[in-house]
Amino acid sequence: MSDQLSSSRVFVFVMALFFINFIEMGVLKSFSVLVDDLVIQLNTNLGTIGLIVGIYHSFTYALAPFIAPFVNDMSVTLISVVCAVGSISLSLAYLASDIIQFGSVCLLSGVCYSVVRLAGVILFYKNVRENFSITFGIADTGNAIGMMVVPLLTEFLLETYGWNGTILLLGGLLLQNSIFLLLMKGRPRESEDDDSDVRETSPSSVDSEVDDDVFDEDDDLLQRRRDDGGSRSATSSASVWRCCHCVYTYFGLSLFFEYRHTAGVMFYMVLSGIINTSWLVFLIPHGVSRGFRLSKAVFLATCGGFGNVLGRVAQGPIVDREWMTSLDLTIIFTVINAVVFLLDPLIIDFVLLCIAAFVGGLAIGSRTTLTVVIAKEYFPSDSFSLVYGLQCLFYSVGEPLGGIMAGWLASRVSFSVSFMVLGGVEVLTCLILIPTRYLVTRNTTT
Known part of the structure; x- marks a missing residue:
């Protein structure tokens, strides 16, 4: 049976990722509308608010390599739950009475935001392979359009409901992404189909057998040192080497070689x-x-x-x-x-x-x-x-x-x-x- 998605399913994936990007980036940029009110209501300054928003945004990218292996194996349902947690966290910011409370819930929401954004790209990549550049480009426009549209909506909400009500509603808007994520469930793909889309090929995989042999040889050497009466430093060196191996494998650093x-x-x-x-x-x-x-x-x-x-x-x-x-x-x-x-x-x-x-x-x-x-x-x-x-x-x-x-x-x-x-x-x-x-x-x- 063909592994290609039907055109209707591709359309669903494009629209789902579009609205995920639209809402996430739009809500992020909406903080610029709320800054003045947040400074007054939370009795803080622009620098502190800017720092919190900056951390909220930087988590999207900085956490990516740390959570990528987990996100890659997470079910869509679990990712949707993470999205809901992040949305509720942002909504709870309307109860914040000081900058510490506000920063804490934004921090949790930012972590969840990182998972959702990374998951959206990975799910799209796994399921939409035909005309990838065109379809992903259309979905990616959600970021730019969201930056222009959602802040205008936020300005209206701010005038109508105040900063508390606006943040509560923005959290509710983010909650819709849980639904869009569930729409991105796709069929498991065959490994041979995955490899066919790579423009360049390599004779060895990222975690090659050669690397494993090298680490095995080093382990044997360390074991011989211990058998020959090696000191405690040999055991310590083995632990450090194993730790380095885990980091090397987890982050895919062999890609650089x-x-x-x-x-x-x-x-x-x-x-x-x-x-x-x-x-x-x-x-x-x-x-x-x-x-x-x-x-x-x-x-x-x-x-x-x-x-x-x-x-x-x-x-x-x-x-x-x-x-x-x-x-x-x-x-x-x-x-x-x-x-x-x-x-x-x-x-x-x-x-x-x-x-x-x-x-x-x-x-x-x-x-x-x-x-x-x-x-x-x-x-x-x-x-x-x-x-x-x-x-x-x-x-x-x-x-x-x-x-x-x-x-x-x-x-x-x-x-x-x-x-x-x-x-x-x-x-x-x-x-x-x-x-x-x-x-x-x-x-x-x-």
């Missing part, structure tokens, strides 16, 4: 985190610094949002129809974004600034979706969850670096200089991706 382009891909994720965070956080302040009113500067975010949505979808046909590989397309969009950033000081007219925001959103949106496509195409299918988890971890390293760097430059010099430096980071990204592309080609041909 099996696939030489892994290091390049992960370094790219760090640089991508720097660029994306800086662009998202400082796009509107950049417009204000140019002398435009806040209402006009906000329109830059709208232009960037539309570009972001288009970019996530546009990469799909290009990759799936094999007009260009995902890595080649990533390099092209990186070059385009580098040019936009480097030309920023010359862009004075507001219309041109809107076009630059649109192009920047187009490049960043497409590269965000292509990240998952790269993990699918250039790594073993049975290691997808590990690869994607590592990508998220390295991305989370770049996020705070981008915010700190761009913010410091903007405060000390100007936003134009800050954006020019981001252009330099994009040039560095190209210098990383081009050799990575060479390693991929070389590995494929050999």
